[in-house]
Amino acid sequence: MSKVGFIGLGVMGFPMAGWLSKAGHNVTVFNRSTEKTKRWCKEFQGQTVSSLKELATDAEVVFVCVGDDPDVREVLLSPRGVLSAMNSGSVLVDHTTASAEIAREVAEVGGTRGISCLDAPVSGGQSGAKEGCLTVMVGGEIQAFERVVSLIDCYAQRVRLLGPSGCGQLAKMVNQIAIAGLVQGLAEALNFAQRAGLDPELVVEVISKGAAQSWQMENRWKTMVDKEFEFGFSVEWMRKDLRICLQEARGNGAELPVAALVDQFYADVIALGGRRWDTSSLIARLNRPNDH
């Protein structure tokens, strides 16, 4: 059993840290708002500390799951961050979806202090975290990966090393770019079906076994048609991810015309009040009445 620290008890981190505790590991948690820390300590076996440094000093492995690059910078790289206090030989696993650039910076700073750093963004959403069946895309060195993979297995059903530092983030970007075009295509298709007077259920049944098939079609067609968006992976977080993708593409020369357009469409969805709606709410902006 390992002595681990977990920073960030949001909708993802809260259950992930819980799975580590349920597996018998000695878990110390930390969260910006202490209300969540208290709730976590009530629900699971484990303890909290009053500072990041305290958590860092005591852990063999530190997990992080925060929001965005600035949070990663604050929690890991700032003077009060964990990298300045973790022991040489320990491992840092960052589950935040952030830029590949900051992943490389973190790994470099960690390296100078003998700390192995892995960027390890996840997919599978809130339900995947709750059910312990996330997919984890890892960038970093294989030795560090092998030391922590059994810990990550506590809440993941698929953990893969994709390459050196940053490659976990890049793989997550590939995932989000594919989803952007896919969901918009599905939204246009379902909206067209409705306007054409077709029964969406019949149409989906007949097309969902062929070349148009997708996880999104199977799992989101009904809520899209019914305009139910109060669940899932939010538009706000998707826009953050697309911003990171578009930023990275400026560097590597990839053209992302549809991902860039879909990012703009999400701005429309936010204008409709959909900041917290599921990613599938792209159909909401197509549902506007018009005169044709």
Added chain:
Amino acid sequence: MSKVGFIGLGVMGFPMAGWLSKAGHNVTVFNRSTEKTKRWCKEFQGQTVSSLKELATDAEVVFVCVGDDPDVREVLLSPRGVLSAMNSGSVLVDHTTASAEIAREVAEVGGTRGISCLDAPVSGGQSGAKEGCLTVMVGGEIQAFERVVSLIDCYAQRVRLLGPSGCGQLAKMVNQIAIAGLVQGLAEALNFAQRAGLDPELVVEVISKGAAQSWQMENRWKTMVDKEFEFGFSVEWMRKDLRICLQEARGNGAELPVAALVDQFYADVIALGGRRWDTSSLIARLNRPNDH
């Protein structure tokens, strides 16, 4: 066993008519170029005739699988077309992917002559036709549908009635709209992965079980990455289908921003020499070298 006629022995119609013959039906075929007719009669049990009218007079059910609206008009509605010669009480099954408008016009003309007309576009491509496992989306009246469904079963694994005349075409449009966004998203994602220096196989393995999963990802990622496009459903035919979708959307008020954009991207692919390439060749226009 039924006496049927089959018009149009292209890459789809040729094997479809073959399946009807192999099932023991009495099949008469007709094709604009007689070379294919001869080849068909050599390969399968059946006969040909010298005119559409001859074929029409003699058949309980006439199947059609031609290219586009003008072909449908010529073969069905023109003075030399089959609708003017088919017997009252017979059924016409049009497998062409065409507009919903012409499907309704055909049904109306047929109706005045006691001929039941079904629009029945297919999906599943050349391989689906060869293997007899197409999906068929049907519009028309249920009585006519029930009379021919066992015939269509000769080459289909899924046959569904979607609603009145035109609804088969509309369902096929929904399919193509969903595919347009999906394939472009996948193309952007895979191109990004390559430019980011990731191993596409590793990335696809890790993301293809989650929210980005699709038939296209599973069946096309490898050929897209390897730039192999000499197979499958051609860009030229996809552009025809998207033209029909965009035309229909002008009428029903559906917005298709990404389908319209992808249609333009296919024009780029054609400019690269890809008229006959598979639909997945959208990635070819992203593979252009650039200076970033």
